[in-house]
C-alpha cells in the first residue's frame with residue numbers, strides 16, 4: 087500500500103456464516119481489537135445480522151456492510167433486499183459482483199453495473215469485486231477479463247462517484263482454496279486495475295482508488311500482500327470469522343510502512 091495517498095481498508099466478508107448470536111459474540115470480541123488503527127475496518131455480515139451489527143458497532147471503529155443488494159428500490163422481486171432498505175437501516179457499504187454471486191446466481195457485469203448505480207444513488211459505498219478464473223489465468227487473459235469487468239461494471243458511472251467505490255481484486259482460483267496469489271501476482275493485477283481507472287477516468291482517480299486483494303488472505307500472508315504498493319488492504323472471507331486472525335490482518339494493514 088501507499089499510505090501517503092491512500093488509507094488501507096480491511097473488510098471481512100462473512101458470507102453465509104454466523105447466526106445473530108454468533109455475530110454478536112464475534113463483534114463484541116472484535117471491538118476492543120479495532121480501536122485507533124491506521125486503517126478502516128468493515129465487516130460485511132448476512133442480512134439477518136445487519137441490525138444487530140449496526141447497533142453493536144455504533145461509536146466504534148467498525149463499519150458495517152451488506153454482501154449484496156438488488157438494483158431496484160422496491161418491487162416484485164421475491165426474496166430480494168433493496169439498497170433503499172439497506173440505507174434505511176444505516177448500512178454503509180455493500181459488496182457488489184462477488185464471484186460467488188456471478189457463479190451461483192448468474193450475475194453479469196450489466197447487473198453489477200445497475201447495482202452499483204442503484205447503491206450509489208442510495209448513498210451506499212460499494213465494494214466492487216473483479217477477478218479471473220483459473221482457466222482464464224492459464225490462458226493468459228487475466229488483464230483482458232478484468233478490464234472488461236471494470237469497463238462494463240463502471241459504464242456510465244460519473245467520476246465523482248468513484249469516491250464511493252472500492253475495488254476488490256479476487257482471483258476466483260484463490261477464494262476459499264488456501265491458494266493465495268503471490269504478492270507479485272496480486273500486485274500486478276491491482277496495478278493493472280489502477281491503470282484501467284486511469285484509462286477510464288483520470289490519474290487523480292487512479293491514485294485515490296482503494297484496491298483490495300481477496301483470496302485466502304490470512305494472518306500469515308496478509309503483511310506481505312498489503313506491503314505491495316498497489317494493494318490497499320484486503321477483502322477477507324474465512325479468516326474474518328476468527329477474531330484473532332482478523333485482528334492480526336488489521337494490525338498488518340495498520341503498521342506504518
Ligand code: 13P
Nearest residue numbers: 099261262301302323324
Ligand atoms: P477467502 O478469504 O475465504 O478465500 O474468501 C475471499 C473472499 O471471497 C472474500 O470476499
